[in-house]
Amino acid sequence: MAKKVLIIDDEPDILIFLGTLLRKNGYDVCEACDGVEGMKKVIDEKPDLVCLDLVMPEKTGIKMYREMRKDEQLKNVPVIMVTGFSTPAMGYGEFKKFIHERSIPAPDGYIEKPINQEEFLKAVREVVGA
Amino acid sequence: MSGKQTKWTGIFRSLGFRIGLSVGLILLVSYVVFIYLVLDIYQDFYLRQVIREADRFSASVIRATRYSMLNNDPEATKSIVKNLSTQEEISDIRIYNHDGVTKFSGQPLEVGTKVDKKAEACFACHSEDKPFNEVVTDARTRIHYHTGHRVLGMITPIYNEQSCYAASCHAHPIDHKVLGVLDVGVSLKKLDSGASSLVKQIILLGVGTCVAVFFTIALYIFFRVHRPVNRLKTASKKIAAGDFSYKVPVDSTDELGEFARGFNGMGEQIQKRAQELVQSRWQYKNLFEQVPCFICVIDQNLKIVQQNSSMRELFKGAVGMHCYEAFKKQNEKCKDCHAESTLSRGTMSHKEHCGLTFAGEEASYVSYTAPITDENGKILYAMIIAVDVEDRVKLQKELEITKEFQENLIENSIHGIVATDKDGRLAIFNRAAETLLGYKDEEVLGDTDLEKYFPKPFLETILDAYLGKPIDNHRIIAQETVIPSSKGEQVPVRFSGVILFEKDQAIGSVGFYQDLRMFKQLEREKRASDRLAVVGQTVAGLAHGIKNILQGLEGGVYVVQTGIEDGDQPLLQRGWKMVEKNIGHISGLVKDLLSYSKERPPEYEAADPNALAEEACALFDMRAAEKSIVIERDFDPNVGKTVQVFLDQRGIHTCLCNLIANAIDACAIDDKKEEHRIVVRTKEDDEGNPVYEVSDNGIGMDADTRRKVFAGFFSTKGSRGTGLGLLVTSKIVMEHHGDISFESKPGVGSTFTLRLPNRRAFEAYESTDSSANAERTDVFDTDSIIDEDQEELAAPAGTEG
Numbered sequence: 039m040a041k042k043v044l045i046i047d048d049e050p051d052i053l054i055f056l057g058t059l060l061r062k063n064g065y066d067v068c069e070a071c072d073g074v075e076g077m078k079k080v081i082d083e084k085p086d087l088v089c090l091d092l093v094m095p096e097k098t099g100i101k102m103y104r105e106m107r108k109d110e111q112l113k114n115v116p117v118i119m120v121t122g123f124s125t126p127a128m129g130y131g132e133f134k135k136f137i138h139e140r141s142i143p144a145p146d147g148y149i150e151k152p153i154n155q156e157e158f159l160k161a162v163r164e165v166v167g168a
Numbered sequence: 169m170s171g172k173q174t175k176w177t178g179i180f181r182s183l184g185f186r187i188g189l190s191v192g193l194i195l196l197v198s199y200v201v202f203i204y205l206v207l208d209i210y211q212d213f214y215l216r217q218v219i220r221e222a223d224r225f226s227a228s229v230i231r232a233t234r235y236s237m238l239n240n241d242p243e244a245t246k247s248i249v250k251n252l253s254t255q256e257e258i259s260d261i262r263i264y265n266h267d268g269v270t271k272f273s274g275q276p277l278e279v280g281t282k283v284d285k286k287a288e289a290c291f292a293c294h295s296e297d298k299p300f301n302e303v304v305t306d307a308r309t310r311i312h313y314h315t316g317h318r319v320l321g322m323i324t325p326i327y328n329e330q331s332c333y334a335a336s337c338h339a340h341p342i343d344h345k346v347l348g349v350l351d352v353g354v355s356l357k358k359l360d361s362g363a364s365s366l367v368k369q370i371i372l373l374g375v376g377t378c379v380a381v382f383f384t385i386a387l388y389i390f391f392r393v394h395r396p397v398n399r400l401k402t403a404s405k406k407i408a409a410g411d412f413s414y415k416v417p418v419d420s421t422d423e424l425g426e427f428a429r430g431f432n433g434m435g436e437q438i439q440k441r442a443q444e445l446v447q448s449r450w451q452y453k454n455l456f457e458q459v460p461c462f463i464c465v466i467d468q469n470l471k472i473v474q475q476n477s478s479m480r481e482l483f484k485g486a487v488g489m490h491c492y493e494a495f496k497k498q499n500e501k502c503k504d505c506h507a508e509s510t511l512s513r514g515t516m517s518h519k520e521h522c523g524l525t526f527a528g529e530e531a532s533y534v535s536y537t538a539p540i541t542d543e544n545g546k547i548l549y550a551m552i553i554a555v556d557v558e559d560r561v562k563l564q565k566e567l568e569i570t571k572e573f574q575e576n577l578i579e580n581s582i583h584g585i586v587a588t589d590k591d592g593r594l595a596i597f598n599r600a601a602e603t604l605l606g607y608k609d610e611e612v613l614g615d616t617d618l619e620k621y622f623p624k625p626f627l628e629t630i631l632d633a634y635l636g637k638p639i640d641n642h643r644i645i646a647q648e649t650v651i652p653s654s655k656g657e658q659v660p661v662r663f664s665g666v667i668l669f670e671k672d673q674a675i676g677s678v679g680f681y682q683d684l685r686m687f688k689q690l691e692r693e694k695r696a697s698d699r700l701a702v703v704g705q706t707v708a709g710l711a712h713g714i715k716n717i718l719q720g721l722e723g724g725v726y727v728v729q730t731g732i733e734d735g736d737q738p739l740l741q742r743g744w745k746m747v748e749k750n751i752g753h754i755s756g757l758v759k760d761l762l763s764y765s766k767e768r769p770p771e772y773e774a775a776d777p778n779a780l781a782e783e784a785c786a787l788f789d790m791r792a793a794e795k796s797i798v799i800e801r802d803f804d805p806n807v808g809k810t811v812q813v814f815l816d817q818r819g820i821h822t823c824l825c826n827l828i829a830n831a832i833d834a835c836a837i838d839d840k841k842e843e844h845r846i847v848v849r850t851k852e853d854d855e856g857n858p859v860y861e862v863s864d865n866g867i868g869m870d871a872d873t874r875r876k877v878f879a880g881f882f883s884t885k886g887s888r889g890t891g892l893g894l895l896v897t898s899k900i901v902m903e904h905h906g907d908i909s910f911e912s913k914p915g916v917g918s919t920f921t922l923r924l925p926n927r928r929a930f931e932a933y934e935s936t937d938s939s940a941n942a943e944r945t946d947v948f949d950t951d952s953i954i955d956e957d958q959e960e961l962a963a964p965a966g967t968e969g
Binding site: 049051052054055056058059062151152153155 | 715716718719722723724726730739746
């Protein structure tokens, strides 16, 4: 049975791109365009992996990740963080500092935009297998 | 000497006693002489009486015995004699014959005895061998003592008479002149006792009188002389003892009374004079002691003979000490001693000294010396009056220090300081002013052409103040202006000026110049540096934007490729749209970037603000309509009519386009309202400046977004925005010396306001190069990009910064 991957990003282009890429590589894909919709789909779809954009409107990736890790049912769902910001305030380094200070476990993977197809697929396979 | 002796000595020496004693002695001697003379007269008178009585008695005896004698009857004669001698006062009766034989006697035993011619009874008549012819009557009496008392003896001769020698008996021859002698003794006992009694009575009377007179005189002397004199004496003693109020009782009108009255008057005068003297002395003493300076009197050896309390207290000077020991605590006289000239030549002099107090502190004083001479003009002493000038010296020193400090402060101030005196002449021109204005202080000090140094408004204030005209504000604070230097350069300065007054009278003016050349240079550099920083941020933002676009392109290309490979036409179309969109994004990004970074000099020209607004609205009408958004116009037709507006039309057009595009985006992503509209408004503010307002009822902004709204590359539109729109807008507004502000509430909408200066204000800004930009840095603060709250790293959509 194909593994289900939930992609959460506010950029429709990213959703189309990653959706096409994952489906072509044999994964089931479901999509959400912000954190609110993402949380709903995590609960409903029970994905094997969540690819979560760090900066989004409504509910940011950070906020959603923290909620997931606090939720008993969702805390073990693997997450790969995706970010395109390179400024220190919005970068992955700050995110790691943020979760470290609050004793939140680190995500299972990290991918920086622009997304390299091979690196992304490798990261996904490392977490959920082929 | 005991009190008693003193008392007696006093009495003996008293005038009353002496007068009384003299009067008493005179009285006594007078009485003694008087008594003596009275007794002598009395005795002489009575003795003469007795002698007369004895003479008569003798004649009586002779006559009684004549007959018996003539009859030669001895017995009868004897009997007569015997009877007569028995009388009381008759001491004895004898009859001697011619031969000195006692023929008859009252004492029978004496009859027949012969007397010696040399016996005292005979000697008067029978002097040595002289023939006895007659008896001298004056010498026929004698006084002799018999049985304890005096007896007067009288010899009476019995002369030969005719009857005798012619008698029958012829007993006596005729040649016998004296037949015999009768010797009668009369007792003086009674006389003597009467005299004695008289003497006693006279003495008694004399003594009594004398005593009475003496006491009367003594009492008079006591009351009229001794007592007044004694009172005067007591009064003189009292006055001598200082009791000038003592008054002598005056109870007579004689000379002593007058004297007492005069004495009392004299006492009063003395008292008055003494009081005046005491008062005067007290005043002088007070003056000497209390005068707030050090006074001492020194002799020819420079030794202190008198000093006042100040001197004693501060210098602990003592009488006998040398003046230099007291004043300066040194062992030899001062080299510049000026008291010596006063002592030798009598000249007055003064000199400033620095002495040493007893506590060892320095004391500055001015010493004045003056000679003190005797009645002959000989200089005895010199008086030194030292006035403490320590405070003055201290103040002088402090003043000098303060003056030096202030001069230093003025001279070394980094700001130029230029001041005028009360005559309007340049009095201060410090180093910074020299550097700033290019004049040397020696060439400008005293100059009255103030136009060269002060800005015109302040110059007018100075003139008004000097002319005594009322002025509203006598100070100008931190006004930016330009002052021409000596070389004609217009030097930008921040000028503060103040008119100095003393009791409403202008006494000077001072101007402070802060050199703004460096500041302006730094400001320019900062602006360039800010732009460079923005470029840095731009590069980072740009990389991010390009990454996103690249991601989109890569994704698009992948989707296109997959669509071609799979023959999936819809996927192919989706992929191609992605490619197209991202190429559009690149185009927009480059455009914004150029707008911001290009050093295009703004082209300011007269413009119609309403026409500009209409142009921008028209450009977006179609795009808005696609999203069911209405763009409304609310233009004030008077904008730009009353006061001309002067602006860079391309720049303001870009601003309006950015604001309208943002408003459309804010409305497009808001799904809470059914109708969305944008209002573009033009109006004039109170000062006639044109104002643009772009309002929307879109999604609005929360506090976090409001804070970051002007930050470079801040966008809530994700890859759709460049994050440069409002940055570019604010840059253009800033170049116009205008300001940009906004109000926004989440869910309600936002209003952005551009306030631009009209032509007049714009030209004023251009000429003074206002610091208004600095005041607006809060609006354009790009630091907030980094330092904002990291709790929420994402922001709601709808605004592109």
